[in-house]
Amino acid sequence: MHSFIGDPIVVVVHLAVPPDKVWLALTSPDEIKRWYFDLPGFTAATGYQFSFEGGSDPAHPYIHRCEIVDVSPQSxxxxxWRYEGYxxxxxxxxxxxxxxxxxxxTLTHEGLASLPASNPDFARSNFEAGWNSIVGTSLPKYFGVAVAD
Known part of the structure; x- marks a missing residue:
């Protein structure tokens, strides 16, 4: 397993939804695309590789390349997560x-310091805003629930 440099981003949400339903939202391609990205054929299995496009400029998206390294169902x-060409x-x-x-x-994103500091798109603040929106807003909205305190 790698050692990732830099302080991780951590986003925690409390959902009034059982773990099996949250797991389905994280691992079913039909559900993932409703709150995250469209990942056709996604399989929650160690070694599975997937990619998707994203970024602030639709004309010049970043290709995200990912490989699953740990799966423990409902846990x-x-x-x-890396970017093609960077x-x-x-x-x-x-x-x-x-x-x-x-x-x-709990969402943790580690190793941001390994990305090119010269590219403002890779600024920590952008990742913080993105994950807070995805995990803190989109995921609860997908379930139709408010985030519990």
């Missing part, structure tokens, strides 16, 4: 923890 989904590799991890009748979802 952990972790994958490497140095650096990061690690994205979703951890699910049952709590009462809901789930605590």
């Amino acid at each position: 952990v989904l972790s994958y490497t 140095p650096g590799e990061t690690l994205v991890t979703f951890k699910l923890k049952p709590e009462n009748s809901g789930t605590v979802v």
